[in-house]
Amino acid sequence: MAILTSGGDAPGMNAAIRAAVRVGEQQGLELFGVARGFNGLLNGSFRPLDAGDVSGVIQQGGTFLGTARCTEFKTDAGQERALHELHLRRIDALVVIGGNGSQQGSFALARKGFPVVGVASTIDNDLTGSDITVGVDTALNIALEAIDRLKVTASSHERGLVVEVMGRDCGYLALMAGLTGGAEAVVIPERETGPDEIARVFHKAYADGKKHALAVVAEGARCNAQTLIRYFEEQPGPFEVRATILGHVQRGGVPTAYDRLLASRLGAGAIDALLKGQTGVLVGLLDDRVGTTPLGTVVDTCKPLNLELLDLAAVLS
Numbered sequence: 107m108a109i110l111t112s113g114g115d116a117p118g119m120n121a122a123i124r125a126a127v128r129v130g131e132q133q134g135l136e137l138f139g140v141a142r143g144f145n146g147l148l149n150g151s152f153r154p155l156d157a158g159d160v161s162g163v164i165q166q167g168g169t170f171l172g173t174a175r176c177t178e179f180k181t182d183a184g185q186e187r188a189l190h191e192l193h194l195r196r197i198d199a200l201v202v203i204g205g206n207g208s209q210q211g212s213f214a215l216a217r218k219g220f221p222v223v224g225v226a227s228t229i230d231n232d233l234t235g236s237d238i239t240v241g242v243d244t245a246l247n248i249a250l251e252a253i254d255r256l257k258v259t260a261s262s263h264e265r266g267l268v269v270e271v272m273g274r275d276c277g278y279l280a281l282m283a284g285l286t287g288g289a290e291a292v293v294i295p296e297r298e299t300g301p302d303e304i305a306r307v308f309h310k311a312y313a314d315g316k317k318h319a320l321a322v323v324a325e326g327a328r329c330n331a332q333t334l335i336r337y338f339e340e341q342p343g344p345f346e347v348r349a350t351i352l353g354h355v356q357r358g359g360v361p362t363a364y365d366r367l368l369a370s371r372l373g374a375g376a377i378d379a380l381l382k383g384q385t386g387v388l389v390g391l392l393d394d395r396v397g398t399t400p401l402g403t404v405v406d407t408c409k410p411l412n413l414e415l416l417d418l419a420a421v422l423s
């Protein structure tokens with residue numbers, strides 16, 4: 107059985123690999139790691155993995171197998187090449203640890219009849235089939251720590267503060283970072299807000315005597331950091347505004363206890379699912395239990411965001 111990590115890396119991926127290898131080995135499987143995601147399938151970059159190879163990785167962020175984006179794998183020819191390499195090495199099944207795009211890749215192989223199980227792992231938390239995905243907790247805590255620090259200096263200078271967080275098209279990280287970071291405004295793609303509204307909120311914060319005002323914005327929102335910087339340059343308000351784009355800092359952390367636990371459960375769950383004959387499914391956390399969802403459902407459905415939390419963030423700000 108082979109294991110790969112694909113798409114954006116997420117803290118906890120190593121813990122998921124470790125769990126899959128250790129459970130698989132105990133079940134008598136011969137395991138292989140694939141380097142650099144689907145690229146490694148195409149290039150035949152396989153290496154044997156045993157319990158010792160995953161020693162000391164549970165606390166490491168990133169993925170020791172490497173990850174990548176692989177355009178060729180999106181084509182039928184690329185997928186056929188991957189299948190050829192898998193058959194050549196007599197690999198019977200594949201575990202794909204990754205996010206939305208990666209699970210579309212898993213689904214493509216499953217549709218061609220190859221046994222695949224996905225493990226829900228992305229900082230974006232945009233995967234149907236898992237209430238929370240591996241890496242989210244760490245990324246959120248990193249964003250929160252940055253926000254706490256930025257608020258200190260913004261207060262000293264009495265400034266407005268825009269913090270942009272990752273999430274691709276999903277506002278989950280921004281919403282949670284905004285709510286838990288005490289933001290005056292949260293901007294997410296699921297409910298767009300214009301710059302005028304942010305300016306109004308900043309004005310109100312100033313009028314209320316606040317020392318700073320904070321807007322947490324999702325990178326996928328139209329009103330992102332760049333839009334707001336331009337807006338406030340043209341129409342300065344009572345607060346001088348500074349913006350910080352957190353970017354990849356959020357992905358690079360040491361996985362939290364929560365992510366290590368989640369990754370361990372899902373990595374082990376992937377082997378259990380395969381050994382029970384389940385394929386073409388995503389292993390995720392559903393109502394605090396490890397469960398599976400058909401990949402067809404995963405790739406066809408958008409995970410809804412709890413917008414009540416956006417209203418709560420506004421009430422609490």
Ligand code: ADP
Nearest residue numbers: 113114175176179180204205206207208210211
């Ligand atoms: P993530 O898994 O973090 O969402 P990406 O969206 O970048 O990351 O996808 C990772 C990789 O998954 C892509 O580079 C590609 O190899 C594969 N992939 C994405 N979409 C598809 C698709 N529709 N069909 C087959 N493979 C895909």
Ligand code: F6P
Nearest residue numbers: 114205228229230272273274357
């Ligand atoms: O999918 C994870 C993610 O970090 C997104 O939040 C972000 O939009 C994207 O990957 C960034 O990708 P890259 O690492 O290629 O810049």
